[in-house]
Amino acid sequence: MFNKLDSRSPIPLYDQIATRIRVAVAAGELRSGTALPSVRQLATRLRVNPATVVQAYRELEAEGFVAMRQGAGTFVCEVGMAKRSSERAKQARRLVRNMLGEAARLGLDGDEIAEAVSRELGVKTHE
Amino acid sequence: MFNKLDSRSPIPLYDQIATRIRVAVAAGELRSGTALPSVRQLATRLRVNPATVVQAYRELEAEGFVAMRQGAGTFVCEVGMAKRSSERAKQARRLVRNMLGEAARLGLDGDEIAEAVSRELGVKTHE
DNA sequence: CTAAGTGTATTGGTCTGCCCATACAATACT
DNA sequence: AGTATTGTATGGGCAGACCAATACACTTAG
Structure with a gap:
């Protein structure tokens, strides 16, 4: 689920990341409360800069899919x-x-x- | 029909120009063979650089709506x-x-x- | 309390799209 | 022919999106 990204795609990296997680949440693969990989972990895994992962997470947060808690981590939200x-x-x-x-x-x-x-x-x- | 453009719009100027002409052609307001304003004329009228008008015209040409003839002008095409x-x-x-x-x-x-x-x-x- | 791990913020570099400026080439009219 | 009018071609400046780098602030585990 967190495989390598397609850096040649016209779709921005942060958007690719956000999309994967978004559909995973929508599909129920990631339940409420689940902790997502830390910014640095995921960045390392995807061979990407941490800031790029942050951008993805922030987008998901704005959409209400996840919540970022400083010092703790990023977690999947409960959405009725x-x-x-x-x-x-x-x-x-x-x-x-x-x-x-x-x-x-x-x-x-x-x-x-x-x-x-x-x-x-x-x-x-x-x- | 060639009123001032909305320079604050996120839609590019050349695109605004192309769209106006495109819909005019589609609506039959501009018939086949009609000469469009020259690049410089329209540019002056719209308070825009000639190259911007050219970009619009080239887009329309690529779509087959108009034909540009150097030295002569730009004309509406016949489209079956x-x-x-x-x-x-x-x-x-x-x-x-x-x-x-x-x-x-x-x-x-x-x-x-x-x-x-x-x-x-x-x-x-x-x- | 400390250290490791987490998100946060700011900054800069790179690239692309948009628009402009200017010089060039072809046509049409006189 | 000559001149005005037309499209053509090239290069530059500017802004925004995208990504990276680095230093900062908070939370948790030990």
Whole structure:
């Protein structure tokens, strides 16, 4: 789960780290209260600067996934189902809004996007 | 149509310019063969460097919306309905794929995205 | 109390995207 | 031809994102 990163990827290192942990928490692989590797440990393991790990942890903290306690460590947070699901919906809304904004800039309308979404997801969208 | 730009926007100036023209072409306000303002004219009008306008025009050229002819000017291209619509579908697919990739990185699944899309568009998505 | 381990803060280097400035090359009009 | 008007090409400055380096402050174990 904390394998080496892809330094050639356009995705920033701190983001790769954050994503891995985020999905692990979302998938239940990391339960509430679990201690994450220390900043230095993980940095050494990933061949990365500690500050980069910190950036990842801070992002996760801002999202409410973990809590950093100085001198103690970084721990997975308890997130209630209700809060979590509303948070996910919020993120989804943000992503969709961004995409719709992009689409508008390109002169695409909603139907074309909805069509593409349904195709990509293999979900019935218009019915 | 060539009003002043929003220099405080996070959207690059060249992109704002390109978008305006792109949507004007898509909406049929600018017909095939129409001459666009010269690089310098538009630059002066928008209080912007000519090179910035060039960047916008080159982007539109790459997308097949306009043709630049040295010494003559920049003109709106003829784009067949079939080619245009397939091009639009392609763009829509690209946008959706990008968003889905982002969603995956955040641990969101397709249903959540589809749900958000339907809400934002006010379109029936699941039915 | 001390030492080892933890997160925190500040700073600087590197790279990329954006915009500008200037000189160049081709076309069109007279 | 000549001149004005057009796009073209190259290089520079600036800001922001990303990552690293180093010194600091707090907590815990012994």
